[in-house]
Amino acid sequence: MAKAARCSKESIYKWFGNREQLLTAMVSYQTDRAERAVRSFIYLHAPDNNPLEAVDLVGSVARHQPAYSESNRNPM
Structure with a gap:
């Protein structure tokens, strides 16, 4: 993580204290x-900002995504 942030491990721990606080x-x-993404989706796509309508829409979209299909295959 420090490498990706282009800083030292010491700097990371200075900001976050310890590993648990960093993960938190x-x-x-x-x-x-x-x-924020869910709230934006509801605002843009749900009729009358009805969260239940947005959840239904998200579910129908997700069922047609390859990642969803792959993760829900029965391994047996």
């Missing part, structure tokens, strides 16, 4: 991004 910050960041 990463999860929090990704959760916030996902929430």
